[in-house]
Amino acid sequence: MATRHLIPGAAVTAAAALALSACGGGTDPGGSADDGEPSGEITVITQRTDIVDTVFMDYKERFEAEYPDVTVEFEALTDYEGEIAVRMNTADYGDVLLIPNSVTPDQLGTYFEPLGTVEELSEKYRLVEEKAYDGQGYGVSIxxxxxxxxxxxxxxEAAGITDLPTTPDEFLDDLQAVADSTDAVPYYTNYADGWPLSQWDGNRGAMGDPEYQNTHVAHSDTPWAADEWHGISDGLLFDIVANGLSEEDPTTTNWEESKTLLGSGEVATMLLGSWAITQMQQAAEDAGASADDIGYMPFPYQVDGTFHAQVAGDYKNAINVNSEHKAAARAWIEWFAEESGYAYDEGGISPLVDGPAPETLGDFDAAGVEYVEMTPAPAGQEAYESEVVNTAEIDLYGNIYRQELVDVARGAADGDKESFFAELNQRWADARAAVGE
Structure with a gap:
């Protein structure tokens, strides 16, 4: 999972939430992040095990040249979510770390130093509100x-497909054409690693409504209905597998290998965030193909004849509330967002409001995709969806129930799409009733 990226949801999976206890706060050994000049040795914890000894060493050299009184050490975690959740049951979780999805909005202040008000931070950085609570922002997107x-x-193209699919049914037809006309696996689930299946939840913006998650999802008793987002997206995943359009044995998939498979043309398609584009382009070149072979299409769903795509922050750098060098930690966070070039080099959209646009999204420009930035939950409702998720024990932002979905779809577990979605809807409705509006 070395190069995993996420579109963090509004909340937390039930299993992960149980791993955290409120032991991170209550002390303030390093003062405020705004106090004093940056100095001291800081530990930066990252999920990028693949580039921590190369690209990040360049960052270290450049940063320390600008801040000679600060020394940066890196720690890369392979299973970032799992390992950091355990670490956060102590005070020893670095000085700078990525806010894990296992932290609910109301827990942010327990574990992380506030960076300023959402209003102040939003003048410079995008999507600060995604990791904010009670008007305070706690992280800056990488x-x-x-x-x-x-x-x-x-x-x-070898399958004779000339137009982008605009509906799930058209997408299924296109995958079938790939199966009929080529030797490629039409779609690759990455079931075994699990986390790529969580990427399916990050497409809510395809509905074209910035308010969708505030008016649907947790506020619906039937989010897996045929005309609701999770019914549409998870329904498509189910149909892909049920129609035999994915790998033959999903239990043998491998994330790192999947990049080579897609780059070389042995696999045709995978649903992933835009962060994956540059990795697939590199894999194509490593396989002796061309980076130009790699394309990026919007989710096959249109509203009024237009594709829409959600824009959201990746993991967010934040300061451990227990850090003894908070000024230095803040200096790193700001430098990483403003000067490192990480976002641009990874083909991402800059976390800076006035940052450069990536070249990797030219396909979206050509398709006329409209970007949707989801509206944050209203005050007092920030943790509502997470409460429903936890009570229902459905890891909406994770992979467990989608792995179960794949198992049902391929005949390895009992049930069918209708019964599987009916059970999810029932558990969700019961959770909403228990939580209350």
Whole structure:
């Protein structure tokens, strides 16, 4: 999982939430992040095990040249979410770390130092409100992503496909054409690693409504109905597998290998955030193909004849509330967002309001995709969806129930799409009743 990126949801999976206890706060050994000049040794914890010894070493050299009184050490975690949740049951979780999805909005102040008001931070940074509570912002995105499907253009062209699919049914027809006309696996689930299945939830913006998650999802008793987002998206995933359009044995998938498979044309399509584009382009070149073979299409759903794609922050750098060098930690966070070039180099949208646009999203420009930034939950409702998720014990932003979905779809578990979605809707409705509006 070395190069995993996320579009963090509004909340937390039930299983992960149980791993955290409120032991991080209550002390303030480093004072405020605004106090004093940056100095001391800081530990920066990252999920980028693949580039921590290369690209990040360049960041260290450049940062320390600008801040000679600060020394930066890195710690890379392979299973970031799992390992950091355990670490956060102590005070020892670095000085700068990525806010895990297992932290609910009302827990942010327990574990992280506030960086300023949302209003102040939003003058410079995008999507600060995604990790905010009670008007305070706690993190700055390492990059900003949009959502869609990365695909091998040569394979799709070989299948005779000339237009982007605009509906789930058209997408299924296109995958069938790939199966009929090429030797490629039409769609790759990455079931075994699990986390890529969580990417399916990050496409809510395809509905074209910035308010969608505030008026639907947690506020609906039937989010898996045929005309609701999760019914549409999870329904498409189910149909892909049920129609035999994914890998033969999902239990043998491998994330790192999947990049080579798509880059070389052995796999045609995967649903992933825009962060994956550059990795697939590099994999294509490593396989002796061309980076130009890699395309990026919007989710196959239109509203009034237009594609829409959600824009959201990736993991957010934040300061451990227990850090003894908060000024230095803040200096790193600001430098990383403003000067490192990480977002641009990774093909992402800049976390800066006035930052440069990436070249990797040219396909979206050509398709006329309109970007949607989801409206945050209203005051007092920030943790509502997470409460429903936890009470229902459905990991909406994770992979467990989608792995179960794949198992049902491929006949490895009892049930069918209708019964599986009916059970999810019932558990969700019961959770809403228990939580209350």
């Amino acid at each position: 990059t900003v992503n949009t959502q869609g499907l990365v695909y091998n253009k040569k394979v799709w």
